[in-house]
Amino acid sequence: MILEIIIFFLFVFLFTKIHIKNLLVNESPSSSSRGHCAHWFVRRRTCLDCKTNVSRLKVVQSFNYTFSGLRLSNEAVSFTKRVTTLTSIHVRKKLHLVLDLDHTLIHSVLVSNLSAAEKYLVQEERPCLTRKPSRFGNMLIKTRPFVNEFLREANKLFDMYVYTKGDWIYAQDVVKVLDPNKTYFGDRVITRRESPHKKTLDLVLADERGIVIVDDTLDVWPHHKRNLLQVTRYFYFKNNGIKRESKPSYAERKQDESRSRGSLKNLLKFLKELHSGFFSCGAVQELDSKDVRALINGPFKPNGC
Ligand SMILES: [Zn+2]
Known part of the structure; x- marks a missing residue:
């Protein structure tokens, strides 16, 4: 090592x-x-x-x-x-992309917290639904529609990090679902263990002028809002970890966010435009003074995200 x-x-x-x-x-x-x-x-x-x-x-x-x-x-x-x-x-003509996990790429829930109308999921066999044991009991991890395509395409344009407020064991479990061969993230997974309070780009080994952050929560990034793209929170289960919604969940309705018009599809489109905008200048030397934050001017919520 x-x-x-x-x-x-x-x-x-x-x-x-x-x-x-x-x-x-x-x-x-x-x-x-x-x-x-x-x-x-x-x-x-x-x-x-x-x-x-x-x-x-x-x-x-x-x-x-x-x-x-x-x-x-x-x-x-x-x-x-x-x-x-x-x-x-x-x-490599790549920028860096820092991705949140919960409510951005996935929604997870303890089986014991499923609503009565969601209990059918315990028996369901679907690629987007993974059962994992955890120290709090069995857990269900639901990946957001389009997430596999999103990661595959984003990986061509960005070196990617996961940055979560979840603990290390939980993050490893979730990342194994999203990236079983460590193709996209390698060991670039930052968790509560390294970052117990606010999220910070100090822990990301790349220059801030080349980093894009994607998160559903703005408050956790007090110092790097100019790098920040906000996505709509993905709630699949009734128990969303923040509050219990009054309206039926996607799981209860046996529906889901649209794959073709959902947040990740639109986010990928925006990221491609951002990448293209950054590298569009003619002279190689110009790249040394470029700053992706000038293109984002965040916190910013792209159309349809
Ligand atoms: Zn020395």
């Missing part, structure tokens, strides 16, 4: 030096002088560069979700964010 981390950051370093040297001319990673190592990348209290025990050093940010025990200094975070975005933009 350590080797993978080193290879990753070595790649980042080499890429920077060779391909975008002119952009980072005054910056260099900590390894430039072993005698004065700045301990940029620390794992389990050991600097990955100089191997020194740095338990007493101020290493500010934990990136446990990428590699267990990995912590980065402020300088390493800034450096990695910048280089990751430059690599994504110049090499």
Whole structure:
């Protein structure tokens, strides 16, 4: 695992030096002088560069979700964010997309919280409905219509993160349903474990100027509203985790959100336009000063989302 981390950051370093040297001319990673190592990348209290025990050093940010025990200094975070975005933009023509889970991509409920008219679902066999045991009892996970197509297409234009207020075990269960082979998210799943209070792009290893957030809740993003696209909350079950709706749920009516005119279909259309708008400039150098936030001007709710 350590080797993978080193290879990753070595790649980042080499890429920077060779391909975008002119952009980072005054910056260099900590390894430039072993005698004065700045301990940029620390794992389990050991600097990955100089191997020194740095338990007493101020290493500010934990990136446990990428590699267990990995912590980065402020300088390493800034450096990695910048280089990751430059690599994504110049090499793969991709931006970054941060996706919420609950009520954005899925709706889940404990079986014990199903209404009487929804109990039939316990026997239902459908690809969009998954039963999972949880520490609170059996759970049903209902994926939002069009979610598979959405992820497949969005993955061509964006490097994607999941960012949820749910706990780590729950998030892993849900992500396994959406992305069983880790094709879309890899280990880029940020949960309450890393982010117990508000959501923040500080934990996303990419430059904010290249990140789009999709969430049904605005309040959880106090500092990054310009990056934010809001989608209509997806409620499939009566017990929606926020309040019990008075009108019959989709499940009770045996209906669902439209696949062809629903939120995710419209969101994908908007994201494609956004991506196209970002990369539409003629000169490659212009990309270095582009900011996706100028195109979103959020918080913004795209048409039909
Ligand atoms: Zn060091």
